[in-house]
Ligand SMILES: Cc1ncc(C[n+]2csc(CCOP(=O)(O)OP(=O)(O)O)c2C)c(N)n1
């Protein structure tokens with residue numbers, strides 16, 4: 001405990017520094033001026049001035065997801081706080097640890113409809129993991145530390161601390177991080193040992209096992225991902241990952257089948273449908289993954305490792321639920337697995353050894369599914385860039401540089417997930433649960449702040465990029481070399497695709513008529529811009545982009561009519577995938593499917 | 598999960614929470630936001646020293662939904678414990694109601710007679726009205742209130758259900 005009382009704003013800054021924070025993404029306003037004053041007087045914390053508060057939260061998400069640390073946001077009361085709501089919801093859905101400090105009118109004015117007053121704790125209650133309104137400066141230091149504790153423990157998520165202005169001026173005593181361990185919130189991290197043995201027995205007996213890893217693995221950390229990879233290799237079973245889980249198992253590992261779900265790989269979805277044991281790790285049986293629930297993985301027993309008790313048995317009945325931290329539980333599974341003598345899988349590759357003939361048959365089946373080559377697409381006219389081709393080239397020309405990829409939301413996002421192959425966690429940042437257009441650019445900004453020398457690319461659509469385009473100005477201010485790779489089809493492509501498949505090709509409001517000139521727009525923001533429309537110019541343009549030391553917008557004009565496949569139409573099952581345009585007539589979307597999003 | 602509708606069960610769940618601002622809003626918001634039923638909900642501080650409140654909520658749903666409700670409740674940060682009394686053995690459930698009946702003559706005498714049979718207490722009386730206080734199982738309260746209806750029932754105020762497990766065990 002520090003001897004001298006200090007003002008609330010100084011307590012806030014001291015708490016941030018003691019929590020190991022080095023950067024805050026924010027935007028000032030009346031209610032937080034005391035904090036900005038304290039920021040001004042110190043050097044330990046860097047403040048990144050965004051151009052809209054929504055950008056601050058996504059930037060903090062990008063920072064958090066590419067480092068495993070808590071992202072920190074500072075915004076003013078009223079409109080500052082309400083602008084942050086989309087980002088908070090995004091962070092809640094994707095379990096991103098964020099601490100968001102919001103200014104508030106002084107305590108004596110709360111409830112008075114004061115200038116720039118909003119019921120921030122009321123508005124953010126359903127879109128945060130937890131929130132606080134600080135009413136006494138004596139509680140401030142503890143609440144600040146507790147906010148970090150809650151944001152990062154258990155299933156991570158966003159926490160709001162609402163700070164009335166009088167509290168920021170009031171004098172109080174600072175207490176250290178040790179006071180921030182919540183008095184009762186202790187998520188269970190170790191699973192029940194009896195259940196571990198049950199799981200091991202199931203895995204050993206399985207003829208057609210499949211691992212299904214998700215974002216929880218990434219949240220649990222690189223060590224958890226390494227254990228996961230080790231277990232997959234020891235068991236010698238195929239493995240699929242969710243959109244949020246990409247990178248948890250190296251994509252180059254022969255056990256990896258690719259992404260699962262609505263736009264996942266044919267082999268992944270067929271394997272989910274046909275497996276006799278599904279081992280879910282840090283994944284949540286989201287509707288984008290399961291397709292029609294009553295047809296989901298009908299012949300499998302299910303093991304599910306998750307830190308969140310409400311994820312277990314939520315959508316799908318689980319035979320062996322393992323409540324705990326992925327990394328801890330995988331560690332326990334690994335040691336239990338090693339206790340029994342088992343046929344060795346060849347290091348780093350599939351041996352087909354474990355489990356004998358049945359396992360061999362399973363791998364043969366998987367190879368047959370793989371042979372369908374579900375990402376194959378028609379190259380089409382030689383003067384037209386196919387979006388898939390653009391991403392294939394982007395991946396090929398950047399993979400050596402170990403890039404960090406963020407995305408916006410739409411077709412380009414799904415193609416990026418399909419065509420980029422991630423060998424490590426923390427390199428793929430996308431808005432999965434909420435599907436927030438406008439996420440990618442500010443997220444890339446946050447990633448670049450955390451990794452100043454890395455290649456950071458926002459794979460964007462021309463519609464999404466306009467949702468937070470103002471952040472180009474932040475990128476300019478801090479000289480961040482963020483690359484924006486726009487797949488420009490002039491359509492809200494994903495909307496157009498659904499209109500084509502579900503609404504008789506009536507393209508209601510999905511075409512953008514007056515798009516900006518992205519080259520001039522880049523120029524206006526002090527970045528370099530280039531437009532490319534011919535396949536034979538593409539490689540050179542990509543090279544120019546990655547070799548340019550500054551921010552860069554590459555506007556790639558792509559085929560406007562291309563649809564994203566494979567696709568499980570809404571309301572359909574995994575074995576009812578559409579593999580390409582020629583498939584769609586056979587499987588019209590059911591009436592039940594029409595109402596799903 | 599599409600459980601058959603016939604599978605709907607009624608559960609009484611006790612939740613021990615930090616008595617802090619917003620905690621009730623969190624619990625109620627969870628039920629409304631996720632589309633769960635609330636048949637009754639009561640809350641009051643039960644531990645002054647540790648500042649803990651106890652919420653008793655009566656809800657209904659399929660077995661899978663009930664499990665979900667408990668899991669969702671237990672992951673709220675200020676929630677200490679969640680107990681499904683319906684699942685954990687015998688428990689007592691009680692509710693209190695204040696029932697105002699107005700009338701004269703035979704109806705008034707009849708209401709008093711019934712109150713006596715139901716062990717309701719008179720807590721306020723004027724020459725043309727009574728307020729009865731009655732504690733018991735919700736069904737019993739319902740039955741009494743139904744009987745009062747033709748006898749000049751004016752208004753009813755009910756606490757909602759509180760419940761506790763039988764035997765010496767502690768929450
Ligand atoms: C904030 C927000 N508004 C609306 C949507 C619905 N939506 C999903 S994808 C999409 C179109 C995206 O278009 P674009 O960025 O050009 O990407 P494309 O699909 O063409 O690759 C829309 C409107 C959304 N996901 N987010």
Ligand SMILES: [Mg+2]
Nearest residue numbers: 461462491493
């Ligand atoms: Mg588009």
